[in-house]
Amino acid sequence: MPRTSENPAPPTESAPLRAATFHCMGTVVSLTMPAVPGPGGHPAEDELAAAAAVVECVFLELDRTFSLYREDSEASSLARGELSLRDASPGMRERYSDALEWRLRTHGAFTPERPDGVLDLSGLIKAYAIQESGTSLLALGRTDWCLNAGGDVLVSGSPVPGGTGPWDAGIMDPLDRGAVQAGYPLGGRLRHSALATSGSAERGDHIWRQRGEAPAFVQVSVAAADITTADVLATAIVAGGIPMLDRATDGWDIAVLAVRPDGALLGTPDFRR
Amino acid sequence: MKTQLLPATPATGRPGQPGLPSIPRAPRGRTDHGRFARQHRQRLLRADLLTVIAWTSVAASVALWLADGGTSAVTSPAALFTAAGIVAGLAGMDLVLLMLLLVARIPFIDRTVGHDRALEFHRKLGKPSLYLLLAHGMFIAVGYGMADGLDPISESIALWTLVPDMWLAFVSMALFVAVVVTSLVAVRRRFPYEFWYVVHLLTYAAVGTSLPHQFSAGGLFAEGTWQRWYWLAVCIATGAALLYCRIAQPLVATFRHRLTVSRVTGVAPGVVNIEMTGRHLGRLAGAGGRFFVWRFLAPGLWWHPHPFSLSAEPAAYGPEGQGTLRITVRNLGRGSARLVRLRPGTKVALEGPYGLFSTAARGRDKVVLVGAGIGITPLRALLETTPFAPGQATVLLRGHTEQELYLRDEILELCRQRGAKLFHLTGPRAQWNSTTWLPDEAVRSGYSLPSYVPEIADADVYICGPARWAGNVIADARAAGVRPDQIHHERFDW
Amino acid sequence: MKARGALSAAVASAGILLAGWQAGTQVAGVSTTNNGSTTAAGTSGAGTSGGGASASGSAGSSGSSDSSGSSGSAGSSGTSGSSGGASTAGTFKGSVVQTRFGAVQVQITVSAGKISEVTALQLTDDDRKSIQISNRAAPLLRTEVLSAQSAAVKTVSGATVTSNAYLSSLQAAIDAANL
Numbered sequence: 001m002p003r004t005s006e007n008p009a010p011p012t013e014s015a016p017l018r019a020a021t022f023h024c025m026g027t028v029v030s031l032t033m034p035a036v037p038g039p040g041g042h043p044a045e046d047e048l049a050a051a052a053a054v055v056e057c058v059f060l061e062l063d064r065t066f067s068l069y070r071e072d073s074e075a076s077s078l079a080r081g082e083l084s085l086r087d088a089s090p091g092m093r094e095r096y097s098d099a100l101e102w103r104l105r106t107h108g109a110f111t112p113e114r115p116d117g118v119l120d121l122s123g124l125i126k127a128y129a130i131q132e133s134g135t136s137l138l139a140l141g142r143t144d145w146c147l148n149a150g151g152d153v154l155v156s157g158s159p160v161p162g163g164t165g166p167w168d169a170g171i172m173d174p175l176d177r178g179a180v181q182a183g184y185p186l187g188g189r190l191r192h193s194a195l196a197t198s199g200s201a202e203r204g205d206h207i208w209r210q211r212g213e214a215p216a217f218v219q220v221s222v223a224a225a226d227i228t229t230a231d232v233l234a235t236a237i238v239a240g241g242i243p244m245l246d247r248a249t250d251g252w253d254i255a256v257l258a259v260r261p262d263g264a265l266l267g268t269p270d271f272r273r
Numbered sequence: 274m275k276t277q278l279l280p281a282t283p284a285t286g287r288p289g290q291p292g293l294p295s296i297p298r299a300p301r302g303r304t305d306h307g308r309f310a311r312q313h314r315q316r317l318l319r320a321d322l323l324t325v326i327a328w329t330s331v332a333a334s335v336a337l338w339l340a341d342g343g344t345s346a347v348t349s350p351a352a353l354f355t356a357a358g359i360v361a362g363l364a365g366m367d368l369v370l371l372m373l374l375l376v377a378r379i380p381f382i383d384r385t386v387g388h389d390r391a392l393e394f395h396r397k398l399g400k401p402s403l404y405l406l407l408a409h410g411m412f413i414a415v416g417y418g419m420a421d422g423l424d425p426i427s428e429s430i431a432l433w434t435l436v437p438d439m440w441l442a443f444v445s446m447a448l449f450v451a452v453v454v455t456s457l458v459a460v461r462r463r464f465p466y467e468f469w470y471v472v473h474l475l476t477y478a479a480v481g482t483s484l485p486h487q488f489s490a491g492g493l494f495a496e497g498t499w500q501r502w503y504w505l506a507v508c509i510a511t512g513a514a515l516l517y518c519r520i521a522q523p524l525v526a527t528f529r530h531r532l533t534v535s536r537v538t539g540v541a542p543g544v545v546n547i548e549m550t551g552r553h554l555g556r557l558a559g560a561g562g563r564f565f566v567w568r569f570l571a572p573g574l575w576w577h578p579h580p581f582s583l584s585a586e587p588a589a590y591g592p593e594g595q596g597t598l599r600i601t602v603r604n605l606g607r608g609s610a611r612l613v614r615l616r617p618g619t620k621v622a623l624e625g626p627y628g629l630f631s632t633a634a635r636g637r638d639k640v641v642l643v644g645a646g647i648g649i650t651p652l653r654a655l656l657e658t659t660p661f662a663p664g665q666a667t668v669l670l671r672g673h674t675e676q677e678l679y680l681r682d683e684i685l686e687l688c689r690q691r692g693a694k695l696f697h698l699t700g701p702r703a704q705w706n707s708t709t710w711l712p713d714e715a716v717r718s719g720y721s722l723p724s725y726v727p728e729i730a731d732a733d734v735y736i737c738g739p740a741r742w743a744g745n746v747i748a749d750a751r752a753a754g755v756r757p758d759q760i761h762h763e764r765f766d767w
Numbered sequence: 768m769k770a771r772g773a774l775s776a777a778v779a780s781a782g783i784l785l786a787g788w789q790a791g792t793q794v795a796g797v798s799t800t801n802n803g804s805t806t807a808a809g810t811s812g813a814g815t816s817g818g819g820a821s822a823s824g825s826a827g828s829s830g831s832s833d834s835s836g837s838s839g840s841a842g843s844s845g846t847s848g849s850s851g852g853a854s855t856a857g858t859f860k861g862s863v864v865q866t867r868f869g870a871v872q873v874q875i876t877v878s879a880g881k882i883s884e885v886t887a888l889q890l891t892d893d894d895r896k897s898i899q900i901s902n903r904a905a906p907l908l909r910t911e912v913l914s915a916q917s918a919a920v921k922t923v924s925g926a927t928v929t930s931n932a933y934l935s936s937l938q939a940a941i942d943a944a945n946l
Binding site: 016017159271 | 903904905906907908909911912913914915919920921922923924925926929930932933935936937938939941942945
Binding site: 335 | 788
């Protein structure tokens with residue numbers, strides 16, 4: 001169940017922000033909304049709890065199907081070879097074809113298969129869950145929210161109800177988890193509403209890279225109009241290095257901030273002050 | 274004490290000792306000066322080459338990581354730990370492979386440093402490789418843990434459950450620890466040899482279970498990298514060397530020679546000659562003095578490997594190399610007790626020849642053979658064949674009594690034929706002096722190695738006998754100016 | 768003789784380690800070349816960003832942070848013709864540098880003796896027409912990057928944050944403040 005608190009936080013702007021969090025997919029998902037009564041006139045607390053329940057429902061459903069760490073998931077059956085892709089659910093086949101298309105578009109830098117050949121869509125599923133959650137929230141008439149699942153961010157509207165101001169997102173410093181390295185505004189009237197960050201430092205060298213070269217980047221953040229593009233391209237740039245970075249900035253309307261192993265930064269003009 | 278001295282001038286035309294299959298005509302008077310010096314130089318060169326190969330292989334394993342741009346990734350304490358872990362793992366695995374190669378009984382290594390020194394290096398590498406592998410596991414757990422914000426224990430659990438093949442690596446680590454701990458000499462003494470042997474076989478399981486994670490989890494060996502090919506090649510080459518030298522070659526030799534026990538005769542109380550007939554024995558020429566691992570294919574015996582040296586040069590006389598081999602065995606333990614009752618007709622499997630207790634180790638024109646107890650018997654075979662000019666060889670045999678100088682009649686006959694000096698050194702040992710190898714009486718008279726062999730500093734010294742005693746001989750020889758590479762010592766109690 | 772073996776082993780090992788290290792820096796060198804090209808593709812301050820310093824020297828020399836020196840070197844084809852360090856305003860084009868992405872030329876705009884703008888022109892091979900590279904990523908100093916006040920940040924993006932890592936993350940603190 002989503003956790004909500006009793007006491008509203010002190011207002012920082014016109015309406016205080018309220019957050020709800022829950023655990024899913026091995027990470028923590030948080031939904032932040034301005035504390036205003038909902039369209040039906042419900043109290044703000046109920047409004048947030050209801051929205052968070054919708055999001056959690058979407059996440060849990062996808063996790064049940066696609067997580068490799070659940071023995072009984074469809075993805076595990078596929079990995080064990082008990083199920084062939086042809087007999088898999090339409091959702092699974094759809095995600096797989098999405099992944100294959102991304103692999104094609106990133107020249108193989110993004111791939112849905114682990115090195116041992118096991119189909120691993122988890123990289124894509126979190127982004128998909130965020131996207132689906134966002135669609136559900138919009139369909140329910142919620143326009144101002146910020147959804148963060150394990151560091152991948154999708155926003156809608158503005159932190160001020162009815163406002164046009166963007167949500168200020170920070171990018172974690174890969175060398176110091178407690179610090180923000182850069183900022184990037186999302187939503188509002190801006191063209192980017194999603195921000196995803198991928199790193200090669202998380203598990204040392206256990207993230208597979210193309211050709212086994214030394215990683216060109218320890219962390220890559222990509223801002224895009226949708227979360228899947230942001231997430232996939234961030235992953236692809238970490239794996240594909242500078243050539244992939246240049247292909248990505250040439251081929252998509254994105255903003256990129258990449259951190260090299262020595263701490264030096266590469267950024268597209270949007271990231272320049 | 275009784276010292277018997279034969280004149281250096283050879284007697285001529287004596288017939289062979291009755292009861293011996295044959296004593297081949299000794300290659301007497303071979304005065305190819307410089308032959309042994311050349312052979313010696315080549316062997317030292319090979320030894321240097323092996324040293325270089327061993328060290329560079331360790332360096333190469335680290336270079337793999339360097340060439341991958343490893344140092345440039347070290348930007349944080351977490352990355353430093355991870356990098357240390359990766360390097361330790363690479364070097365540790367390389368040492369493990371070296372250890373396997375050292376016990377693979379590869380002819381090149383055997384001809385260069387000998388079987389017992391190869392084993393000695395093998396033992397020396399045991400602890401360093403274990404420490405490196407332990408460091409590998411711990412540094413990786415700490416490094417990844419720091420990057421993940423987890424303590425090393427939680428990180429290890431996460432690695433176990435999340436990363437494919439990683440649980441195998443944990444199993445492998447446990448096996449390595451078990452193998453090295455049981456191999457430590459102190460522990461080895463407390464367990465029966467067979468238990469230790471079976472535990473040692475687990476090494477292969479340990480190496481086998483460690484392989485998957487190296488290729489699936491290690492980013493360094495990702496598909497398509499030359500590092501992956503190098504590592505695969507090294508692992509496969511090691512496996513192939515083991516399979517060939519320890520399994521294929523012995524099988525081939527066993528089927529080629531088709532040995533059967535032909536005669537078991539008593540030499541002294543508790544000591545027997547075991548003679549075997551077989552085919553193609555001409556191929557084993559020069560193996561006199563070297564040892565084979567024998568398996569007598571009789572009920573209750575076949576599984577027990579016995580390392581024994583030939584006590585006579587293989588004799589081949591038939592058109593297809595039919596001939597005989599002979600070993601001389603003393604009843605030392607449960608295993609060898611049964612050998613005394615071996616029945617003629619028993620089939621024999623063999624692995625070998627191994628060791629450097631042969632002419633291949635010679636580096637000088639003069640030669641001194643020093644043996645005690647059952648260690649005398651390989652000297653007997655060596656004396657039969659190793660080239661020397663009359664007067665250039667000295668044989669020193671040590672025993673409590675004349676009866677303990679096994680094969681003494683054959684040796685006397687060989688010395689006569691070939692013109693070697695022979696000393697029988699019998700009598701009780703000097704209880705008051707633990708550093709001597711001579712009988713009590715000789716020590717009291719102030720004798721040492723040069724008393725018998727004044728020119729010893731310019732000779733090859735072959736020593737075979739119990740470990741403590743041999744150690745004392747070596748010390749005496751060193752004191753007389755013999756350099757380590759002139760000393761050829763076969764451990765006889767392993 | 769033992770010393771000979773030990774010595775040759777040491778020399779050979781050192782050689783192999785050195786070769787490996789050299790190869791490793793070349794791996795890094797390939798990427799610094801990339802760095803250099805992206806340097807040329809659009810900004811100043813390349814020389815100050817650590818790793819790329821050596822390789823970016825050729826491509827990024829005109830973009831070096833020292834304004835007088837850079838205008839001097841880039842002034843070869845300067846439109847205002849002032850090649851001295853005292854130039855105060857104008858647009859300058861650097862020399863054409865061959866990179867693996869093709870020929871690249873850096874153009875800087877100087878006003879009041881300071882570089883006000885750096886743009887990269889890429890010369891395509893066929894017609895050598897200059898097209899501006901708009902969205903290429905280029906080296907940024909930490910002080911140049913779009914910053915955010917920690918207090919104003921509403922959410923934090925980071926490389927996959929596990930449930931455990933979340934507990935100590937900034938996002939957790941932000942969520943806690945809003946709970």
